[in-house]
Amino acid sequence: QTDASPGHCWPFQGSWSKVLILLSTPVRPSAITIQHNSKMASPLGTVSSAPRDFTVSVNEEDKEEILLGTFIYSVQKDxxxxxxxxxxxxxxxxxxxxxxxxxxxxxxxxxxxxxxxxG
Structure with missing residues (x-):
């Protein structure tokens, strides 16, 4: 169960991290949504721990990785x-x-x- 309330997050050590996301059902991915608390909702009053630059990819069996996109999460937006x-x-x-x-x-x-x- 996800807890998106202020002060609760999925923390990664450092500013660089990677994670494999196992989906409950295979999908043809079309978009990804990322949420971080707003500055007002943050217990520390800052959003500097929010991700900035990130990529999304998939791997075909025994083949090269397929890059699906390179993105910037903006702390100035929603x-x-x-x-x-x-x-x-x-x-x-x-x-x-x-x-x-x-x-x-x-x-x-x-x-x-x-x-x-x-997807």
């Missing part, structure tokens, strides 16, 4: 942001790879409150 995948694929996948390349300034950790895969 805390819940949906990104249309830039590279559409023709088949369904059960696992997506999310790589957070940087955050908005917190050196010790990066937080995500919710991730949704659309």
């Amino acid at each position: 805390p819940t942001q949906t990104f249309l995948l830039q590279n559409r694929i023709s088949r369904s996948f059960g696992i997506l790879k999310l790589v957070i390349w940087s955050n908005w300034g917190t050196p010790g950790y990066t937080c995500i409150h919710q991730v949704q895969v659309h």
Whole structure:
């Protein structure tokens, strides 16, 4: 059960992290939504732990990784942001790879409150 209330997040150590997302049902991904608390809702009054630069990809069995998109999560916009995948694929996948390349300034950790895969 996801807890997106202020002060609760899915923390990654450092400003760079990667995670494999196992989907309950394979989908042909079309978009990804990432949520981080707003500055007003943050217990510390900052959103510097929010992800900044990130990529989404999939792996075909025994083949190269397929990059689906490179994105920037903006702390100046709505805390819940949906990104249309830039590279559409023709088949369904059960696992997506999310790589957070940087955050908005917190050196010790990066937080995500919710991730949704659309397809």
